[in-house]
Amino acid sequence: MFKRWTIRQRILITFLAIVLTGGVLQLIIAGRQLQLATLEFYQHHLETDGLMLASTLSESLEHYLDGEGTESLQRLLGNLQQDTNHNYLIIDHNYRVVGYTAGSGYESIDRVPPTPELAAAAGGQIGADIRAGYDGEEYLFVAVPVMYERETRGYLVLSRPMQPAYTEIYQQWLELGSTTLPVIILVIIAGLWLSSTISRPVQQLRNSALKMAKGELDTRIESDAQDEVGQLARTFNYMAEQIEHLLKTQRSFVSNAAHELRTPLMTLKLRVEALQDETLPAAERAAYLAELREEIDHMAGLVSSLLVLARIDEGRHRQNSTVTDTTSALHDIARHWRIEARDAGLDFEAEIPADLPELPLAPNDLRLVLDNLLGNAIKYTPQGKIYFIVEQKPGELLMQVGDSGVGFHPTQAEQLFTRFYRADEARVQFEGNGLGLSIVQSILDQYGGSVNAQSAGLGQGAIFTLRIPVVAEMVTP
Protein backbone atom coordinates (compact mmCIF):
# COMPACT_ATOMS: atom_id res chain seq x y z
CA MET A 1 0.00 0.00 0.00
CA PHE A 2 2.80 2.39 0.93
CA LYS A 3 4.39 1.76 -2.44
CA ARG A 4 1.52 3.56 -4.11
CA TRP A 5 2.22 6.74 -2.20
CA THR A 6 4.54 9.36 -3.57
CA ILE A 7 7.56 10.36 -1.52
CA ARG A 8 5.82 13.63 -0.88
CA GLN A 9 2.74 11.97 0.56
CA ARG A 10 4.82 9.64 2.69
CA ILE A 11 6.82 12.47 4.23
CA LEU A 12 3.75 14.56 4.85
CA ILE A 13 1.77 11.75 6.42
CA THR A 14 4.66 10.60 8.60
CA PHE A 15 5.26 14.15 9.72
CA LEU A 16 1.63 14.76 10.52
CA ALA A 17 1.20 11.43 12.28
CA ILE A 18 4.17 12.06 14.56
CA VAL A 19 3.29 15.63 15.36
CA LEU A 20 -0.41 15.00 15.78
CA THR A 21 -0.02 12.05 18.15
CA GLY A 22 2.69 13.89 20.06
CA GLY A 23 0.66 17.08 20.14
CA VAL A 24 -2.60 15.45 21.13
CA LEU A 25 -0.94 13.45 23.89
CA GLN A 26 0.70 16.57 25.26
CA LEU A 27 -2.52 18.46 24.98
CA ILE A 28 -4.41 15.80 26.91
CA ILE A 29 -1.78 15.61 29.65
CA ALA A 30 -1.53 19.36 30.01
CA GLY A 31 -5.28 19.81 29.84
CA ARG A 32 -5.94 17.22 32.53
CA GLN A 33 -3.37 18.77 34.85
CA LEU A 34 -4.93 22.14 34.37
CA GLN A 35 -8.40 20.76 34.93
CA LEU A 36 -7.34 19.05 38.14
CA ALA A 37 -5.64 22.18 39.42
CA THR A 38 -8.70 24.27 38.66
CA LEU A 39 -11.01 21.90 40.48
CA GLU A 40 -8.66 21.70 43.44
CA PHE A 41 -8.41 25.42 43.63
CA TYR A 42 -12.17 25.69 43.47
CA GLN A 43 -12.58 23.25 46.30
CA HIS A 44 -9.77 24.67 48.38
CA HIS A 45 -11.28 28.10 48.16
CA LEU A 46 -14.57 26.82 49.54
CA GLU A 47 -12.81 24.87 52.28
CA THR A 48 -10.88 27.88 53.60
CA ASP A 49 -14.06 29.89 53.58
CA GLY A 50 -15.74 27.06 55.46
CA LEU A 51 -13.00 26.84 58.11
CA MET A 52 -13.01 30.56 58.69
CA LEU A 53 -16.76 30.75 59.00
CA ALA A 54 -16.93 27.70 61.25
CA SER A 55 -14.64 29.39 63.78
CA THR A 56 -16.69 32.58 63.82
CA LEU A 57 -19.83 30.50 64.10
CA SER A 58 -18.84 28.36 67.05
CA GLU A 59 -19.84 30.71 69.88
CA SER A 60 -23.14 31.84 68.38
CA LEU A 61 -24.12 28.24 67.68
CA GLU A 62 -23.23 27.27 71.26
CA HIS A 63 -25.44 30.05 72.61
CA TYR A 64 -28.23 29.02 70.31
CA LEU A 65 -27.97 25.36 71.32
CA ASP A 66 -27.91 26.38 74.98
CA GLY A 67 -31.30 27.96 74.31
CA GLU A 68 -30.02 31.47 74.73
CA GLY A 69 -31.94 32.58 71.67
CA THR A 70 -31.03 32.94 68.09
CA GLU A 71 -30.20 36.64 68.05
CA SER A 72 -26.45 36.49 67.57
CA LEU A 73 -26.78 33.55 65.22
CA GLN A 74 -29.33 35.42 63.14
CA ARG A 75 -27.00 38.39 62.89
CA LEU A 76 -24.13 36.21 61.84
CA LEU A 77 -26.23 34.43 59.28
CA GLY A 78 -27.29 37.78 57.86
CA ASN A 79 -23.65 38.80 57.48
CA LEU A 80 -22.75 35.47 55.96
CA GLN A 81 -25.38 35.93 53.35
CA GLN A 82 -23.90 39.28 52.37
CA ASP A 83 -20.22 38.45 52.43
CA THR A 84 -20.09 35.34 50.33
CA ASN A 85 -22.00 34.12 47.38
CA HIS A 86 -21.99 30.55 48.64
CA ASN A 87 -25.01 28.72 49.92
CA TYR A 88 -24.67 27.68 53.46
CA LEU A 89 -26.39 25.28 55.80
CA ILE A 90 -25.88 25.06 59.55
CA ILE A 91 -26.93 21.94 61.41
CA ASP A 92 -26.40 20.66 64.89
CA HIS A 93 -24.55 17.49 65.63
CA ASN A 94 -27.75 15.51 65.10
CA TYR A 95 -28.00 16.94 61.59
CA ARG A 96 -31.02 19.03 62.61
CA VAL A 97 -31.27 22.13 60.46
CA VAL A 98 -30.41 25.34 62.29
CA GLY A 99 -30.07 27.85 59.46
CA TYR A 100 -29.60 28.06 55.70
CA THR A 101 -29.44 30.39 52.76
CA ALA A 102 -32.94 31.31 51.79
CA GLY A 103 -34.15 29.49 48.71
CA SER A 104 -31.46 26.82 48.81
CA GLY A 105 -33.88 23.97 49.20
CA TYR A 106 -34.04 23.40 52.98
CA GLU A 107 -37.38 25.14 53.65
CA SER A 108 -39.30 21.96 54.39
CA ILE A 109 -36.45 19.94 55.80
CA ASP A 110 -35.98 19.44 59.47
CA ARG A 111 -33.13 17.00 59.46
CA VAL A 112 -30.62 16.37 56.67
CA PRO A 113 -29.44 12.94 55.56
CA PRO A 114 -25.81 11.88 56.26
CA THR A 115 -24.32 12.92 52.93
CA PRO A 116 -20.71 11.94 52.14
CA GLU A 117 -19.25 15.30 53.10
CA LEU A 118 -21.07 15.20 56.43
CA ALA A 119 -19.82 11.69 57.08
CA ALA A 120 -16.27 12.94 56.60
CA ALA A 121 -16.86 15.98 58.78
CA ALA A 122 -18.28 13.75 61.49
CA GLY A 123 -14.93 12.00 61.45
CA GLY A 124 -13.29 15.30 62.28
CA GLN A 125 -12.17 16.11 58.72
CA ILE A 126 -13.21 18.55 56.09
CA GLY A 127 -15.64 16.72 53.80
CA ALA A 128 -16.28 17.50 50.17
CA ASP A 129 -18.60 16.07 47.55
CA ILE A 130 -19.82 16.98 44.10
CA ARG A 131 -23.39 16.03 43.23
CA ALA A 132 -26.69 17.37 42.00
CA GLY A 133 -28.22 19.92 44.30
CA TYR A 134 -31.85 20.70 45.06
CA ASP A 135 -32.33 22.34 41.65
CA GLY A 136 -30.76 19.46 39.68
CA GLU A 137 -27.57 21.42 38.89
CA GLU A 138 -24.21 20.15 40.04
CA TYR A 139 -22.85 21.58 43.24
CA LEU A 140 -19.73 21.28 45.27
CA PHE A 141 -20.52 20.64 48.90
CA VAL A 142 -17.99 21.21 51.68
CA ALA A 143 -18.75 20.31 55.27
CA VAL A 144 -16.75 21.60 58.24
CA PRO A 145 -17.34 20.65 61.89
CA VAL A 146 -18.20 23.58 64.14
CA MET A 147 -16.33 23.09 67.41
CA TYR A 148 -16.78 24.60 70.83
CA GLU A 149 -14.30 23.76 73.54
CA ARG A 150 -12.92 20.82 71.56
CA GLU A 151 -16.34 19.36 71.01
CA THR A 152 -18.27 19.11 67.76
CA ARG A 153 -21.43 21.08 68.26
CA GLY A 154 -22.64 21.09 64.70
CA TYR A 155 -21.65 21.42 61.09
CA LEU A 156 -21.39 24.11 58.49
CA VAL A 157 -22.07 22.99 54.95
CA LEU A 158 -21.07 25.38 52.16
CA SER A 159 -22.02 24.76 48.59
CA ARG A 160 -21.53 26.46 45.30
CA PRO A 161 -22.53 25.51 41.76
CA MET A 162 -19.90 23.75 39.64
CA GLN A 163 -20.94 25.54 36.48
CA PRO A 164 -18.45 28.45 36.76
CA ALA A 165 -15.62 25.99 37.34
CA TYR A 166 -16.69 23.96 34.37
CA THR A 167 -16.89 27.06 32.23
CA GLU A 168 -13.40 27.97 33.27
CA ILE A 169 -12.08 24.51 32.47
CA TYR A 170 -13.83 24.54 29.13
CA GLN A 171 -12.20 27.89 28.43
CA GLN A 172 -8.81 26.48 29.32
CA TRP A 173 -9.24 23.51 27.01
CA LEU A 174 -10.22 25.86 24.24
CA GLU A 175 -7.15 27.99 24.78
CA LEU A 176 -4.85 25.01 24.83
CA GLY A 177 -6.39 23.68 21.67
CA SER A 178 -6.14 26.98 19.87
CA THR A 179 -2.42 27.20 20.61
CA THR A 180 -1.95 23.72 19.14
CA LEU A 181 -3.66 24.67 15.91
CA PRO A 182 -0.95 27.10 14.70
CA VAL A 183 1.66 24.47 15.53
CA ILE A 184 -0.16 21.93 13.39
CA ILE A 185 -0.46 24.41 10.55
CA LEU A 186 3.24 25.15 10.88
CA VAL A 187 4.01 21.46 10.78
CA ILE A 188 1.93 20.98 7.65
CA ILE A 189 3.76 23.86 5.99
CA ALA A 190 7.13 22.47 7.08
CA GLY A 191 6.14 19.01 5.84
CA LEU A 192 5.05 20.41 2.49
CA TRP A 193 8.27 22.35 2.17
CA LEU A 194 10.44 19.40 3.13
CA SER A 195 8.66 17.00 0.85
CA SER A 196 8.81 19.38 -2.04
CA THR A 197 12.56 19.96 -1.61
CA ILE A 198 12.95 16.23 -1.98
CA SER A 199 10.32 15.45 -4.53
CA ARG A 200 10.83 18.46 -6.79
CA PRO A 201 14.39 17.56 -7.81
CA VAL A 202 13.34 13.94 -8.23
CA GLN A 203 10.54 15.11 -10.49
CA GLN A 204 13.08 17.23 -12.37
CA LEU A 205 15.34 14.24 -12.70
CA ARG A 206 12.49 12.25 -14.14
CA ASN A 207 11.60 14.96 -16.64
CA SER A 208 15.21 15.32 -17.69
CA ALA A 209 15.56 11.58 -18.14
CA LEU A 210 12.41 11.58 -20.28
CA LYS A 211 13.75 14.45 -22.35
CA MET A 212 17.00 12.58 -22.87
CA ALA A 213 15.11 9.49 -23.87
CA LYS A 214 13.39 11.58 -26.53
CA GLY A 215 16.75 12.62 -27.93
CA GLU A 216 17.43 15.96 -26.22
CA LEU A 217 20.91 14.94 -25.24
CA ASP A 218 22.01 18.33 -23.97
CA THR A 219 19.50 18.09 -21.12
CA ARG A 220 21.08 18.84 -17.72
CA ILE A 221 19.69 19.36 -14.25
CA GLU A 222 20.48 22.58 -12.48
CA SER A 223 21.20 21.86 -8.85
CA ASP A 224 23.67 23.32 -6.41
CA ALA A 225 22.35 21.25 -3.51
CA GLN A 226 25.01 19.40 -1.54
CA ASP A 227 22.66 16.70 -0.29
CA GLU A 228 21.93 13.24 -1.66
CA VAL A 229 19.50 14.59 -4.20
CA GLY A 230 22.12 17.06 -5.42
CA GLN A 231 24.60 14.24 -5.74
CA LEU A 232 22.09 12.27 -7.73
CA ALA A 233 21.54 15.26 -10.01
CA ARG A 234 25.27 15.63 -10.58
CA THR A 235 25.63 11.92 -11.29
CA PHE A 236 22.80 12.22 -13.75
CA ASN A 237 24.50 15.16 -15.46
CA TYR A 238 27.73 13.22 -15.64
CA MET A 239 25.91 10.27 -17.15
CA ALA A 240 24.18 12.56 -19.64
CA GLU A 241 27.52 14.05 -20.61
CA GLN A 242 29.03 10.63 -21.16
CA ILE A 243 26.10 9.46 -23.24
CA GLU A 244 26.10 12.65 -25.25
CA HIS A 245 29.81 12.29 -25.89
CA LEU A 246 29.46 8.64 -26.79
CA LEU A 247 26.65 9.28 -29.22
CA LYS A 248 28.47 12.21 -30.78
CA THR A 249 31.57 10.09 -31.39
CA GLN A 250 29.40 7.32 -32.70
CA ARG A 251 27.63 9.65 -35.09
CA SER A 252 30.77 11.32 -36.33
CA PHE A 253 32.30 7.88 -36.68
CA VAL A 254 29.53 6.79 -38.99
CA SER A 255 29.62 9.99 -41.02
CA ASN A 256 33.41 9.84 -41.23
CA ALA A 257 33.27 6.25 -42.37
CA ALA A 258 30.71 7.08 -45.03
CA HIS A 259 32.80 10.01 -46.12
CA GLU A 260 35.95 7.91 -46.32
CA LEU A 261 34.18 5.41 -48.52
CA ARG A 262 32.61 7.96 -50.79
CA THR A 263 35.84 9.42 -52.18
CA PRO A 264 37.29 6.13 -53.41
CA LEU A 265 33.86 5.16 -54.73
CA MET A 266 33.76 8.36 -56.81
CA THR A 267 37.21 7.56 -58.20
CA LEU A 268 36.08 4.02 -58.98
CA LYS A 269 33.04 5.32 -60.82
CA LEU A 270 35.05 7.77 -62.91
CA ARG A 271 37.66 5.22 -63.81
CA VAL A 272 35.10 2.56 -64.70
CA GLU A 273 33.32 5.09 -66.93
CA ALA A 274 36.61 5.91 -68.64
CA LEU A 275 37.35 2.24 -69.12
CA GLN A 276 34.01 1.79 -70.89
CA ASP A 277 35.42 3.85 -73.73
CA GLU A 278 36.69 1.22 -76.14
CA THR A 279 38.97 3.62 -77.91
CA LEU A 280 41.05 4.15 -74.76
CA PRO A 281 44.71 3.44 -75.50
CA ALA A 282 46.05 0.28 -73.87
CA ALA A 283 48.62 2.11 -71.73
CA GLU A 284 46.00 4.38 -70.14
CA ARG A 285 43.70 1.42 -69.67
CA ALA A 286 46.45 -0.38 -67.73
CA ALA A 287 47.10 2.71 -65.60
CA TYR A 288 43.40 3.10 -64.77
CA LEU A 289 43.12 -0.56 -63.86
CA ALA A 290 46.12 -0.22 -61.55
CA GLU A 291 44.44 2.76 -59.94
CA LEU A 292 41.20 0.84 -59.57
CA ARG A 293 43.05 -1.91 -57.80
CA GLU A 294 44.68 0.53 -55.47
CA GLU A 295 41.38 2.14 -54.56
CA ILE A 296 39.78 -1.23 -53.97
CA ASP A 297 42.68 -2.21 -51.71
CA HIS A 298 42.24 1.02 -49.84
CA MET A 299 38.51 0.42 -49.42
CA ALA A 300 39.06 -3.15 -48.34
CA GLY A 301 41.54 -1.97 -45.74
CA LEU A 302 39.10 0.63 -44.51
CA VAL A 303 36.25 -1.84 -44.28
CA SER A 304 38.31 -4.40 -42.37
CA SER A 305 39.49 -1.67 -39.96
CA LEU A 306 35.88 -0.64 -39.43
CA LEU A 307 34.92 -4.24 -38.78
CA VAL A 308 37.67 -4.62 -36.18
CA LEU A 309 36.53 -1.46 -34.41
CA ALA A 310 32.90 -2.52 -34.56
CA ARG A 311 33.78 -5.88 -33.01
CA ILE A 312 35.78 -4.19 -30.28
CA ASP A 313 32.91 -1.76 -29.59
CA GLU A 314 30.51 -4.63 -29.28
CA GLY A 315 32.90 -6.48 -26.96
CA ARG A 316 33.08 -9.40 -29.39
CA HIS A 317 36.70 -9.00 -30.32
CA ARG A 318 38.59 -10.21 -27.32
CA GLN A 319 39.79 -13.77 -27.41
CA ASN A 320 41.09 -15.78 -24.53
CA SER A 321 44.18 -17.17 -26.19
CA THR A 322 47.68 -16.01 -25.27
CA VAL A 323 51.01 -15.54 -26.96
CA THR A 324 52.99 -18.41 -25.46
CA ASP A 325 56.34 -18.14 -27.21
CA THR A 326 56.60 -14.39 -27.16
CA THR A 327 60.20 -14.19 -28.26
CA SER A 328 59.71 -16.16 -31.44
CA ALA A 329 56.38 -14.42 -32.22
CA LEU A 330 58.16 -11.07 -32.03
CA HIS A 331 61.02 -12.34 -34.17
CA ASP A 332 58.52 -13.42 -36.82
CA ILE A 333 56.99 -9.98 -36.93
CA ALA A 334 60.39 -8.28 -36.98
CA ARG A 335 61.52 -10.48 -39.84
CA HIS A 336 58.60 -9.46 -41.94
CA TRP A 337 59.08 -5.75 -41.28
CA ARG A 338 62.83 -5.91 -41.79
CA ILE A 339 62.13 -6.89 -45.37
CA GLU A 340 59.53 -4.15 -45.78
CA ALA A 341 61.98 -1.61 -44.38
CA ARG A 342 64.73 -2.75 -46.64
CA ASP A 343 62.39 -2.51 -49.63
CA ALA A 344 61.65 1.05 -48.57
CA GLY A 345 65.32 1.80 -48.35
CA LEU A 346 65.35 2.12 -44.56
CA ASP A 347 67.60 0.71 -41.87
CA PHE A 348 65.89 -1.59 -39.43
CA GLU A 349 67.10 -2.47 -35.99
CA ALA A 350 65.41 -4.88 -33.57
CA GLU A 351 66.27 -5.83 -29.99
CA ILE A 352 64.28 -8.79 -28.76
CA PRO A 353 65.45 -10.52 -25.55
CA ALA A 354 65.31 -14.29 -25.30
CA ASP A 355 62.90 -16.14 -22.97
CA LEU A 356 60.20 -13.49 -22.86
CA PRO A 357 57.18 -14.36 -20.68
CA GLU A 358 53.77 -15.33 -21.97
CA LEU A 359 51.56 -12.44 -23.08
CA PRO A 360 47.83 -12.38 -22.24
CA LEU A 361 46.60 -11.39 -25.68
CA ALA A 362 45.62 -13.22 -28.84
CA PRO A 363 48.55 -13.71 -31.28
CA ASN A 364 46.47 -12.07 -34.02
CA ASP A 365 46.04 -8.98 -31.88
CA LEU A 366 49.75 -8.74 -31.10
CA ARG A 367 50.38 -8.91 -34.82
CA LEU A 368 47.68 -6.35 -35.61
CA VAL A 369 49.09 -3.91 -33.08
CA LEU A 370 52.70 -4.19 -34.19
CA ASP A 371 51.80 -4.25 -37.90
CA ASN A 372 50.03 -0.96 -37.44
CA LEU A 373 52.88 0.68 -35.55
CA LEU A 374 55.69 -0.68 -37.71
CA GLY A 375 53.67 0.01 -40.85
CA ASN A 376 53.22 3.62 -39.71
CA ALA A 377 56.93 3.91 -38.87
CA ILE A 378 57.90 2.86 -42.38
CA LYS A 379 55.17 4.91 -44.01
CA TYR A 380 56.03 8.11 -42.15
CA THR A 381 59.79 7.75 -42.60
CA PRO A 382 60.89 8.74 -46.08
CA GLN A 383 64.50 7.97 -45.23
CA GLY A 384 66.49 6.98 -42.18
CA LYS A 385 65.90 4.15 -39.76
CA ILE A 386 63.29 2.20 -37.87
CA TYR A 387 63.86 0.49 -34.57
CA PHE A 388 61.92 -2.00 -32.54
CA ILE A 389 63.10 -2.51 -28.97
CA VAL A 390 61.55 -4.93 -26.49
CA GLU A 391 62.34 -4.83 -22.77
CA GLN A 392 61.06 -6.96 -19.94
CA LYS A 393 59.99 -4.91 -16.92
CA PRO A 394 58.48 -6.11 -13.66
CA GLY A 395 54.96 -7.32 -14.48
CA GLU A 396 54.94 -5.98 -18.00
CA LEU A 397 56.58 -5.99 -21.38
CA LEU A 398 57.70 -2.66 -22.77
CA MET A 399 57.96 -2.27 -26.54
CA GLN A 400 59.13 0.73 -28.43
CA VAL A 401 58.56 1.34 -32.11
CA GLY A 402 60.65 4.33 -33.17
CA ASP A 403 61.62 6.01 -36.38
CA SER A 404 63.58 8.97 -37.65
CA GLY A 405 60.71 10.11 -39.85
CA VAL A 406 58.38 13.08 -40.17
CA GLY A 407 57.29 13.03 -36.53
CA PHE A 408 54.40 15.22 -35.37
CA HIS A 409 53.64 18.23 -33.27
CA PRO A 410 54.00 17.18 -29.59
CA THR A 411 50.56 18.68 -28.83
CA GLN A 412 48.96 16.17 -31.18
CA ALA A 413 50.34 13.15 -29.33
CA GLU A 414 46.99 12.23 -27.77
CA GLN A 415 44.80 13.09 -30.71
CA LEU A 416 46.59 10.63 -32.97
CA PHE A 417 44.60 7.84 -31.30
CA THR A 418 41.23 9.38 -32.17
CA ARG A 419 39.32 7.57 -34.87
CA PHE A 420 39.90 9.04 -38.33
CA TYR A 421 42.31 11.60 -36.98
CA ARG A 422 45.29 12.28 -39.27
CA ALA A 423 47.79 15.08 -38.86
CA ASP A 424 47.64 17.59 -41.72
CA GLU A 425 51.15 16.73 -42.87
CA ALA A 426 50.18 13.07 -43.11
CA ARG A 427 47.03 13.90 -45.07
CA VAL A 428 48.92 15.68 -47.78
CA GLN A 429 51.72 13.22 -48.35
CA PHE A 430 50.68 9.78 -47.17
CA GLU A 431 47.91 7.32 -47.81
CA GLY A 432 45.85 6.24 -44.83
CA ASN A 433 42.48 6.30 -43.14
CA GLY A 434 43.37 7.38 -39.60
CA LEU A 435 42.01 4.23 -37.94
CA GLY A 436 45.24 2.30 -37.29
CA LEU A 437 46.24 3.90 -34.00
CA SER A 438 42.72 3.88 -32.61
CA ILE A 439 42.57 0.14 -33.30
CA VAL A 440 45.93 -0.28 -31.53
CA GLN A 441 44.66 1.58 -28.50
CA SER A 442 41.29 -0.21 -28.37
CA ILE A 443 42.95 -3.62 -28.56
CA LEU A 444 45.46 -2.82 -25.82
CA ASP A 445 42.66 -1.40 -23.68
CA GLN A 446 40.94 -4.75 -23.77
CA TYR A 447 43.96 -6.49 -22.31
CA GLY A 448 44.87 -3.85 -19.76
CA GLY A 449 47.76 -2.56 -21.84
CA SER A 450 48.49 0.96 -23.02
CA VAL A 451 50.15 2.91 -25.77
CA ASN A 452 51.46 6.45 -26.04
CA ALA A 453 53.11 8.55 -28.71
CA GLN A 454 56.07 10.90 -28.45
CA SER A 455 57.81 13.17 -30.90
CA ALA A 456 60.21 16.02 -30.41
CA GLY A 457 58.46 17.81 -33.26
CA LEU A 458 57.97 17.80 -37.01
CA GLY A 459 60.88 16.08 -38.79
CA GLN A 460 62.21 14.74 -35.48
CA GLY A 461 60.94 11.18 -35.73
CA ALA A 462 58.41 9.47 -33.51
CA ILE A 463 58.38 6.89 -30.71
CA PHE A 464 55.39 4.74 -29.83
CA THR A 465 55.64 2.99 -26.47
CA LEU A 466 53.53 -0.05 -25.65
CA ARG A 467 53.03 -1.64 -22.28
CA ILE A 468 51.47 -5.06 -22.04
CA PRO A 469 50.98 -6.78 -18.68
CA VAL A 470 52.51 -10.25 -18.60
CA VAL A 471 50.72 -13.36 -17.41
CA ALA A 472 51.51 -13.87 -13.74
CA GLU A 473 54.05 -16.67 -13.62
CA MET A 474 53.10 -19.82 -11.79
CA VAL A 475 55.32 -20.53 -8.84
CA THR A 476 56.76 -23.97 -9.36
CA PRO A 477 57.68 -25.81 -6.18
Ligand SMILES: Nc1ncnc2c1ncn2[C@@H]1O[C@H](COP(=O)(O)OP(=O)(O)O)[C@@H](O)[C@H]1O
Ligand atom coordinates in the same frame (compact mmCIF):
# COMPACT_ATOMS: atom_id res chain seq x y z
N1 LIG B 1 55.36 6.92 -37.02
C1 LIG B 1 54.68 8.08 -37.14
N2 LIG B 1 55.32 9.24 -37.39
C2 LIG B 1 54.64 10.37 -37.53
N3 LIG B 1 53.28 10.46 -37.43
C3 LIG B 1 52.61 9.34 -37.20
C4 LIG B 1 53.25 8.08 -37.04
N4 LIG B 1 52.31 7.14 -36.83
C5 LIG B 1 51.15 7.78 -36.86
N5 LIG B 1 51.29 9.10 -37.08
C6 LIG B 1 50.25 10.13 -37.15
O1 LIG B 1 49.09 9.59 -36.59
C7 LIG B 1 48.01 9.61 -37.49
C8 LIG B 1 47.12 8.45 -37.24
O2 LIG B 1 47.76 7.25 -37.52
P1 LIG B 1 46.95 6.01 -37.98
O3 LIG B 1 45.80 5.93 -37.02
O4 LIG B 1 47.82 4.85 -38.09
O5 LIG B 1 46.33 6.45 -39.35
P2 LIG B 1 46.97 6.45 -40.76
O6 LIG B 1 48.27 5.73 -40.67
O7 LIG B 1 45.99 5.76 -41.59
O8 LIG B 1 47.13 7.89 -41.10
C9 LIG B 1 48.67 9.60 -38.81
O9 LIG B 1 47.84 10.14 -39.78
C10 LIG B 1 49.89 10.46 -38.57
O10 LIG B 1 49.54 11.81 -38.62
Ligand SMILES: [Mg+2]
Ligand atom coordinates in the same frame (compact mmCIF):
# COMPACT_ATOMS: atom_id res chain seq x y z
MG1 LIG C 1 48.36 3.72 -39.87
